[in-house]
Amino acid sequence: MDIQYRLEQKRKVLKDFPGPRSLELTARRAAAVAAGVASSVPVYVADADGGIIHDVDGNSFIDLGSGIAVTTVGASDAAVVGAVKEQVEHFTHTCFMVTPYEGYVAVAEKLNELTPGHHAKRTVLFNSGAEAVENAIKIARVATGRSAVVAFDHAYHGRTNLTMGLTAKAMPYKYGFGPFASEIYRAPMSYPFREENAQITGKEAAERAILTMSKQIGADQIAAIVIEPIQGEGGFIVPAEGFLPRLAEFAKENGIVFIADEVQSGFARTGEWFAVQHEGVVPDLITTAKGIAGGMPLSAVTGRAELLDAVHGGGLGGTYGGNPVACAAALAAIETMDSQDLRGRAREIEATVKERFGKLQAELGENGIIGEIRGRGAMLALEFVKRGSAQAKEPDAATTKAIADYCLKEGVIILTCGTYGNVIRLLPPLVINDELLNDGLDVLEAAIRAVA
Known part of the structure; x- marks a missing residue:
C-alpha cells in the first residue's frame, strides 16, 4: 500500500500509564457523564492516524479495534x-x-x-x-x-x-x-x-x-x-x-x-x-x-x-x-x-493472523487455551477455553480479560466479545502497515503465552 501517514506508526507507553491528564479527565467524567456509559480503555485520545492512537499524555497505542470496525480507512484518512x-x-x-x-x-x-x-x-x-x-x-x-x-x-x-x-x-x-x-x-x-x-x-x-x-x-x-x-x-x-x-x-x-x-x-x-x-x-x-x-x-x-x-x-x-x-x-x-484495494488488504491480514496464531494454537496443544481461530478478512477472532477442557470447550472469560489487559499495558488496544465473554476480536484498520500489525500481534502472542 502506498499510504502517507500523518503520525509516526509506532507504539510507546510511558511508565505512568494512564497518565495525569487522562486521570484528570476521568475525574471530570465521573462528575459529568452518565455511569451507564462504559469505556474499555482508561486513556483519552488526542490524535489518531493509520493504525496508531495518541493519548493526551503522550502514549501511542496500536489500534486493533478500529473503534469497533468503524475506522477502516484510518481515523483521519486524508481523502475523508x-x-x-x-x-x-x-x-x-x-x-x-x-x-x-x-x-x-x-x-x-x-x-x-x-x-x-x-x-x-x-x-x-x-x-x-x-x-x-x-x-x-x-x-x-x-x-x-x-x-x-x-x-x-x-x-x-x-x-x-x-x-x-x-x-x-x-x-x-x-x-x-x-x-x-x-x-x-x-x-x-x-x-x-x-x-x-x-x-x-x-x-x-x-x-x-x-x-x-x-x-x-x-x-x-x-x-x-x-x-x-x-x-x-x-x-x-x-x-x-x-x-x-x-x-x-x-x-x-x-x-x-x-x-x-x-x-x-x-x-x-x-x-x-x-x-x-x-x-x-x-x-x-x-x-x-x-x-x-x-x-x-x-x-x-x-x-x-x-x-x-x-x-x-x-x-x-x-x-x-x-x-x-x-x-x-x-x-x-x-x-x-x-x-487502495482494502479488500485485498483484508485478505492479507487474514493470512498473516491465521498462519501465526494457528502455529501458536498447535504449539499449545489440544488442551491449550486457544479453542478456535476464526473469521474472514480482517474480522478475526480467537476463542479462549479453560486449559484442559478440549472436549467440554469451557469458556474462559477471565483469561480473555487478562490477555486484553496485558496487551493494553504494552500499548495495544484489542476488543473482547462473545456471549460468554471469552473471545478476542481483531479489527485493525485496513490501512495498518505490516510493521505495526506484526508489532501488535507480537504483543498479543506474548500475552497469550504469559497466561497459557
Missing part, C-alpha cells in the same frame, strides 16, 4: 478529511426531508451499485446501525403485511427498544430495560465450534432453524429474517457453509424478507465489500453503518426497490439521516477502500 472540510465550508445541515442535496443521492447510488444483486434497488440513509436495522424491519412489515421477525442465538443488532429485542445477550445490552417490542422470535444459530453434533452441516443447521420457525411461528406469519452474516458481539461467529444460502432460499420460498445485517461486517472488512458475498447470497435488504463513512455517523438500508418503495411517503427518514457532511465522508471513504 478533505471531503469533510470542503462540505463544512458550504453547509453542515439542511435536512434531506426539507431541502435535499446531491450528496445523499450520490451515496444512495453508490450503495445500490456496491451491494449484492443486479435487481433494481433503493437506499434510505440514517445515523446508526440500530436505526438502520429498525427501519429495515419497518420496511419488511409494510411490504409483507406481516409482523413476526426472526433473529438468532448470539445475535447483536443494537440498543434501541426494538433492536434490544433482537439482541440475544442480556448483560449489558438488555438487562433491566424491558419490556421489549413484541413479535420477535429467536432461532438457533450455526456455531460450528460449539455444536453438540460436530458433524452437522450448514444446510442441516439451517433446517434446524427452519423447523423452529415453522413450528413456533408459521412461515406465512414471518415478515423478516434478520441475521449477521458473521456475528459481531456474539463472538465473530462464522456460520457453517451452506447455512446462509439455505435460510435465504427458505425466505424466498415463503415471501419472507431476508435482511443481512452488515453493520460490522460490511465495507471491505471481510475481504469482500460485504460478508454475504463469500457464499453468493443476495439479501432482500442489507443494513450498513460503521465502516461506511470513515468515522462520521451514517447508516443505510439498501435493497429491492419494490420493498423500499412500498412504504408511504414520509414513513422513512429522520432529522439528521444522511447528513451532508457524513455523506461527503462516505463517498471519500468508499473511494479510498477501492483505490
Whole structure:
C-alpha cells in the first residue's frame, strides 16, 4: 500500500500509564457523564492516524479495534478529511426531508451499485446501525403485511427498544430495560465450534432453524429474517457453509424478507465489500453503518426497490439521516477502500493472523487455551477455553480479560466479545502497515503465552 501517514506508526507507553491528564479527565467524567456509559480503555485520545492512537499524555497505542470496525480507512484518512472540510465550508445541515442535496443521492447510488444483486434497488440513509436495522424491519412489515421477525442465538443488532429485542445477550445490552417490542422470535444459530453434533452441516443447521420457525411461528406469519452474516458481539461467529444460502432460499420460498445485517461486517472488512458475498447470497435488504463513512455517523438500508418503495411517503427518514457532511465522508471513504484495494488488504491480514496464531494454537496443544481461530478478512477472532477442557470447550472469560489487559499495558488496544465473554476480536484498520500489525500481534502472542 502506498499510504502517507500523518503520525509516526509506532507504539510507546510511558511508565505512568494512564497518565495525569487522562486521570484528570476521568475525574471530570465521573462528575459529568452518565455511569451507564462504559469505556474499555482508561486513556483519552488526542490524535489518531493509520493504525496508531495518541493519548493526551503522550502514549501511542496500536489500534486493533478500529473503534469497533468503524475506522477502516484510518481515523483521519486524508481523502475523508478533505471531503469533510470542503462540505463544512458550504453547509453542515439542511435536512434531506426539507431541502435535499446531491450528496445523499450520490451515496444512495453508490450503495445500490456496491451491494449484492443486479435487481433494481433503493437506499434510505440514517445515523446508526440500530436505526438502520429498525427501519429495515419497518420496511419488511409494510411490504409483507406481516409482523413476526426472526433473529438468532448470539445475535447483536443494537440498543434501541426494538433492536434490544433482537439482541440475544442480556448483560449489558438488555438487562433491566424491558419490556421489549413484541413479535420477535429467536432461532438457533450455526456455531460450528460449539455444536453438540460436530458433524452437522450448514444446510442441516439451517433446517434446524427452519423447523423452529415453522413450528413456533408459521412461515406465512414471518415478515423478516434478520441475521449477521458473521456475528459481531456474539463472538465473530462464522456460520457453517451452506447455512446462509439455505435460510435465504427458505425466505424466498415463503415471501419472507431476508435482511443481512452488515453493520460490522460490511465495507471491505471481510475481504469482500460485504460478508454475504463469500457464499453468493443476495439479501432482500442489507443494513450498513460503521465502516461506511470513515468515522462520521451514517447508516443505510439498501435493497429491492419494490420493498423500499412500498412504504408511504414520509414513513422513512429522520432529522439528521444522511447528513451532508457524513455523506461527503462516505463517498471519500468508499473511494479510498477501492483505490487502495482494502479488500485485498483484508485478505492479507487474514493470512498473516491465521498462519501465526494457528502455529501458536498447535504449539499449545489440544488442551491449550486457544479453542478456535476464526473469521474472514480482517474480522478475526480467537476463542479462549479453560486449559484442559478440549472436549467440554469451557469458556474462559477471565483469561480473555487478562490477555486484553496485558496487551493494553504494552500499548495495544484489542476488543473482547462473545456471549460468554471469552473471545478476542481483531479489527485493525485496513490501512495498518505490516510493521505495526506484526508489532501488535507480537504483543498479543506474548500475552497469550504469559497466561497459557
